[in-house]
Amino acid sequence: MVLKAVSVITHAVVNIMKRAFIVVLLCVFAQRNVGISNWAGLVVAAVGVYAYSTEKKQKQGTSMDGRLLGLRTYKAGTFTLSVLTGLVILSVNFSDSSFGSSPEEQGREEDVYTLYSNVTYDSNNHTSVKDEFLKWRLVDHPTETDQMSPLMTSRYDVINEAQRIHMNLFSDLIGRYKYAMLFDVADYENKGDPAIAVGEIRLLRRLGIQLVYYCVTSKCKAGAIKTAFEESKLYSNDDLVILLQGGGNIFSYETPETVRKLVITTFTKHKIILFPQSIWFRYTAKKVRRYAHMYNQHDNLTVMVRDRLSLKRAKGVFTRANIILAPDMAFQIGPVSRFMPPSFDILWLKRRDAETTGYVTPVFPAHVSVRVSDWIHWHSPCNDSSMEKTFTIATNGMMFLQRGRVVITDRLHGHILSTLLGIPHVILDNNYHKVSSYRHSWTRGVEFVKFANTSVQAADMAMELLQIYNSTLPDIIQYDVKHN
Incomplete structure (x- = not known):
């Protein structure tokens, strides 16, 4: 139907502009990155449509139909160029092309x-x-x-x-x-x-x-x-x-x-x-x-x-x-020696904030004791000064981690403090790759640290660490069965 009204070349030009529109719309509404080559392509497409529509008008026959078709093509090309220019301006104002991208895009x-x-x-x-x-x-x-x-x-x-x-x-x-x-x-x-x-x-x-x-x-x-x-x-x-x-x-x-x-x-x-x-x-x-x-x-x-x-x-x-x-x-x-006995085979420090990837914790064998929680809810004692409070909270974080013979964590400082304490542990990534990138930069060779891509893999790796380091890990403290 379209080819009955316009030539094959005009149809092809309009199709090119459709692709250019898609690029710009992605930039405006989806916050996609746009580089120099992308901008150059959009400009070439816009200039090409303008030049083609202008030449089309000039080369139409003297008939009324030809003049009308040329005029329509010219107006369509000019309108397309104007809309594209407007979208380009919008994309400069609202896109994330200069400073990265949305978390999902990252x-x-x-x-x-x-x-x-x-x-x-x-x-x-x-x-x-x-x-x-x-x-x-x-x-x-x-x-x-x-x-x-x-x-x-x-x-x-x-x-x-x-x-x-x-x-x-x-x-x-x-x-x-x-x-x-x-x-x-x-x-x-x-x-x-x-x-x-x-x-x-x-x-x-x-x-x-x-x-x-x-x-x-x-x-x-x-x-x-x-x-x-x-x-x-x-x-x-x-x-x-x-x-x-x-x-x-x-x-x-x-x-x-x-x-x-x-x-x-x-x-x-x-x-x-x-x-x-x-x-x-x-x-x-x-x-x-x-x-x-x-x-x-x-x-x-x-x-x-x-x-x-x-x-x-x-x-x-x-x-x-x-x-x-x-x-x-x-x-x-600096390095810190473990100063309290563990309460569980595996302590899983699992974040529940905006940085979580939303993974599901797998089921462990019945003979393995596991505690899954976030240390934000592990409250620290009161102090006389704000600076003392800061030091106490940091120490309390080390106490939290020592509750496990082995640790699994998706928190960066779960990894760092476990490294300072010498606790074998498995790390999972957060949603913007903070944990994995830090590991690659500084700690990728540490022998008692493993990196898992999934929670199931993390559980398997933690079980493996329990076996490898069993003879050197402290035993779980035995509590009375009856308690208030």
Whole structure:
């Protein structure tokens, strides 16, 4: 029916425009990434339709039907070009092409194993890598700090290497400062974030930097930031550095983002360090751009990321900040000996928040005792000060994990703290590949850690770890059967 009214070439041109519309609509409504080649293709298609419709008008015969058909074709081409231009403008405003994609799209576009396929670690060449790498001043190689960690199989070696990297980097970054202010110190029951804060405090003590002000997350409001700024006037900008808590909440969680905005827009003349973060574009593209603009306005900001997937994302967001790849700050805690007996064969630390993949816990054999829970509900005792509370929560997280002879977890710090404690464990990924990417960057060689793709596989691996390490694992404490 269409070919009765238009020529074959006109039909083909219209069909091309249909494909161009689909590309733009995906960009506008599905938040798909659009690169330079995509934009070039859309422009070529639009210009082609315009040129063809114009020539079509000129070459139509002198008959009324020909003139009408030419006019219709010309108007259709002009209308198509106008609509396409409008959609392109919309896609610039609403798409996520500049700053990543939606969480669902991230799962498709960035496979962790593909990302690391170009990062090769030759265990046979370990000696030559070590000799050269150990000479590096790491601030001169900010994105190549993970050269040795994946080669290490001992927990002690991995921990020591993480601490060495920290000291190498931070000695250059903040070693000359005498004083520091730390904002957004975690004082809530997600045990991993307080563990990060503990590591940050330990680092400052090792560097001999005096902490003159801090505020915990629950109290880090505008008034607290204003008070800190007034106190900062007691110190020279050359003596005082501003620090922001690390974690996995940049571009994804409102409360810490608000704190960072207050700090960055208040301390405009100070050096600011954002401790290692994982990046998740949970926000809309428009909101990501707004926060990115805020970060990019500061003249002396260093953003540290703790895995290569976040490094890739950071490079598309931060245009002015110094970007550095570094291990999680909880490694500053160092190795910890187990200090309480287990209660179960397997302790499954299972997250139930926005980062879960929604997997189902499988059934275990009757002779294996298993406890499945999230440590957010494992409440910590009260303390006299907010900083003491932070340290207590981190320690309580270690108590939580020690309840299992073996651990299964989809929380990153379930993995990190289990590594510090020497607990054999299995890790599952979260929904934006934070756990797997961190493992690939720093802990992939640790001998008592396994990575599972499914919950069933995780259960099988945990059973295997129970058999392998049975003789060295502490026995389950026996409780009385009767209880109140």
